[in-house]
Amino acid sequence: MADCEPDAQRFMDLTVPEYAYMFGFLQADGHLAQGVGRKGRLTVEINAKDVGLLRRFQQLTPYYSSITERTRATNFSEAHRSAVWTLCSLDARTALNDLGLPYGSKSRTVAPPTVAFARRDYLRGVVDADGSVGRTGKGFPFVSLTTASTAVAAYLCFYAGKVTGSERTLKRNARDDVYNVLYTKENAQLLAADLYYDGCLSLERKQAAADALSTWIRPAGMRVAPARRRWTADEDRVLLRLDDDAAAAAELGRTEKSCCIRRWRLRTGRTPMPASVSPSRK
Structure with a gap:
């Protein structure tokens, strides 16, 4: 420390x-x-x-x-x-x-600081207070956070995405109206190792749990889910210009279903329009 x-x-x-x-x-x-x-x-x-x-x-x-x-x-x-x-x-x-x-x-209004701050240490404090680190009933590593704050949940997803390469879609659960952000297996190992580094200030029991995650090895034959391919602003512009799911799928190397869903999200405002597209194109 x-x-x-x-x-x-x-x-x-x-x-x-x-x-x-x-x-x-x-x-x-x-x-x-x-x-x-x-x-x-x-x-x-x-x-x-x-x-x-x-x-x-x-x-x-x-x-x-x-x-x-x-x-x-x-x-x-x-x-x-x-x-x-x-x-x-x-x-x-x-x-x-x-x-x-x-x-x-x-609970809903807190947000990451607007001043310069040590990012992983801040997030470790949040996880120590409102999250969990350990293994599932099947023995898989996990790191999770339960929070009512959109800003905090989004920041964890942003930071963890940089560490693990894994994206998360934020959605409040129907029962408690809070966010349950979860990382498992190798993603949990990577995130735990980053947040709970040697000598850091933390709850001792969660530090021990995070350290123990490193011993997990994926069983032979367990399938690795492919990483999701992120949409780029250039792809969004092509999708909107063509305005045809089949044509966009052929040009972008995506499925027609993914093009259809993405175009719907852009048109309905659930995903922001790329910068060069005027509001009249919505």
């Missing part, structure tokens, strides 16, 4: 990996409450087994904060033990709020 001493001038400098991770975790699992006047507080409550992470947050913060533990009944346990980190400093809360941690309800 990089040496990061708490300093008021450096606090929440998101180019520092530890602070980028911490901010991602707080966006997903923290709660910023505003009181009367200058009063208010930031709280994070996690399983007491993970209290070591809160102690690290406390060490990274150059303002007074406290950690307490409590036992309460939950849907999963009659005596669930949790640890709560509480930070009341107005300066600290203002810094976090300015970076994009809103007061009150935040």
Whole structure:
């Protein structure tokens, strides 16, 4: 882990990996409450087994904060033990709020920072708080994230696409109205190795789970799904110019079905028109 001493001038400098991770975790699992006047507080409550992470947050913060533990009944346990980190400093809360941690309800509105930030560390914080790393019931590696934020889900897909070469289509699930972003097998191995690098700040149990994914080897005979071919702006222009699925399929080396679906998405606005196509062509 990089040496990061708490300093008021450096606090929440998101180019520092530890602070980028911490901010991602707080966006997903923290709660910023505003009181009367200058009063208010930031709280994070996690399983007491993970209290070591809160102690690290406390060490990274150059303002007074406290950690307490409590036992309460939950849907999963009659005596669930949790640890709560509480930070009341107005300066600290203002810094976090300015970076994009809103007061009150935040699940849909949080988004990746607009300032420079350590990308994989930020995403690891989000995954540690609201995601999962491990193996499926069949033993396949997986990395997943459940979030209500379109911006966060889209950013994970963008970043993971660069790491794995795999695309994801965002769609809220019907039951909970949230996004469930999932990577499995080799894609999960690549993403986990990138996010959970040696010496990074993370939940110890998820670091261990990520490290264990590297031992998986695809069984002999298991088919590898071909990578999806992305549509380019030039292909979109050809598709719209020809306005004929069969002709476009022959020229672009695609199927008529894929051309039909792509043309429908362009015409209905579900996919943006390429830059050189005027609105009148829609």
